[in-house]
Amino acid sequence: MAAVPKILAIGKATQDVFLRSDEFDPHTEGKILYTHLPLGVKMEVSDVTFATGGNASNVAVTFARQGLHSEYMWTLGHDPASETVLRDLDDEGVATARVTRKSHYQAGYSTILIATNGERTILNHRGVSTDTKGTDLDFNAIAEADWVYPTSLANGGIELLRLIVDAAEKANTKVMLNPAGPELADPAKLKALLESVEVLCMNKEEMQQIVEGETLEELVRHALHYVPVAIVSDGPNGVVASDGKTIVRAGMYEDVKVIDRTGAGDAFASGFLSQWAQDKSLKDSIIFASANSTSVVTKLGAKGGILQAGTKLHAMPIHEQPV
Ligand SMILES: Nc1ncnc2c1ncn2[C@@H]1O[C@H](COP(=O)(O)OP(=O)(O)OP(=O)(O)O)[C@@H](O)[C@H]1O
Ligand SMILES: [Mg+2]
Incomplete structure (x- = not known):
């Protein structure tokens, strides 16, 4: 049997606290939707959900x-x-021995107010973490x-991404990229490092910043000029993927009631790589x-919804053909 693959996720993490209240009642003023937060008043919160997030910590849990x-x-x-x-992460069996802890660093923190109509207001502190050089990260x-x-x-942004990708190339470690905000800020710089990337996963709007194309299929075909997958x-609306040999078009796995979209992209990309x-x-x-x-x-x-090993899957609309 082949050895169990080892995957290293690098990037920020946050604590997310979700607060739901009947008093977070939306009303519109002009075009903007508000919830009342009267000053000097104690408001009743009906439930609190403690969670953690941050793209890299989410994907590590899928793996x-x-x-x-x-x-x-x-x-x-x-x-x-x-x-x-x-x-x-410890509870999930993710190795964290290489996390460097110093008193001047801080994880991100978000309080998410869920209004009665399901809309949310996020109070976000981005945390304090490493710089463009990846100070305190162990590149080994x-x-x-x-x-x-x-x-x-x-x-760390795109400069740190470049250092990580270069270290991976030198060591023959494969790179999967599902870039988030800081890495998307400069599409030209992102494009320049794709030659060291094995799998590139992006949503439609993001991919349109990198390559030309109107349909998912056009975007995938153009992206294949830069990356193997x-x-x-x-x-x-679905997904298109190709490894240069076949092209797969998939629809929706299941038409579910969406409770919280947070982490959808992470679960998708990490779900792919886990297989x-x-x-x-x-x-x-x-x-x-x-x-x-x-x-x-x-x-x-x-x-919360990340699948456990052995979960039985059902069929979905999907079809595959040679490129
Ligand atoms: N409303 C939905 N119902 C069912 N599945 C969904 C829904 N939204 C997203 N998904 C699933 O999540 C996957 C990734 O979503 P999407 O294409 O929106 O990525 P994304 O924009 O990168 O997400 P994120 O904002 O989390 O980064 C989809 O391919 C689909 O499988
Ligand atoms: Mg995404």
Whole structure:
């Protein structure tokens, strides 16, 4: 039997606290929807859900639940949010020995107010973490992994992404990229490092910043000029993926009631890699990615719905043909 793949996720983590209240009642003023937060008043919160998020910590949990060697690396502090993130990852069996903790670092923190109509207001503190040089990150970890999954590198941005990708290339470690905000800020720089990327997964609007194309299929075909495996998703409208040999078009895995979209993209991309890294077919990897992300949107928070190993999947609209 082939060895169990080791995947290293690098990037920021957050504590997310969801508050629901009958008093978060929306009303419109002009075009903007508001919820009343009267000053000097104590408002009743009917339920509190504690969760953790941050793209890299979310994907690390998919890898762990799917039985892979999953490691998470970042800079965290001694604040309650950092403690919570680490405990969550420990409980999930994600290796965290390479997380550097120093008192000047802080995990991200969000309070999410859920209004009675399901809309949300997020109060976000982005945390304090490493810089563009990746100070306090142990780059040796990259050489020890089969795959590295960098995402949401905060102030490290595209410069840190370049350092990680270069280290991976030198060590023959494969890179999966599902870039988040800081890495998307400069599409030209992102494009320049794609030659070191094995799997690129983006949503439609993001991919349109990198290559030309109107349809998912056009975008995938153009992305294949840069990377061996390209995947473009479009929410409930489906996904197209290709490894240069076959092209897979998939629809919706299941028409579920969406409770919270947070983590959909992470569950999809990590769901894909959790299978692809184990040499599953393109089609089977896309089916699992779709099932994983569909499950995540039915729960509050980015991690609650991540599928456990052995979950039975059902058929979905999907078809595959030669490129
Ligand atoms: N409303 C939905 N119902 C069912 N599945 C969904 C829904 N929205 C998203 N998904 C699943 O999540 C996957 C990824 O969603 P999407 O294409 O919106 O990615 P994204 O824009 O990168 O998400 P994110 O904002 O989390 O980064 C989809 O391919 C689909 O499988
Ligand atoms: Mg995304």
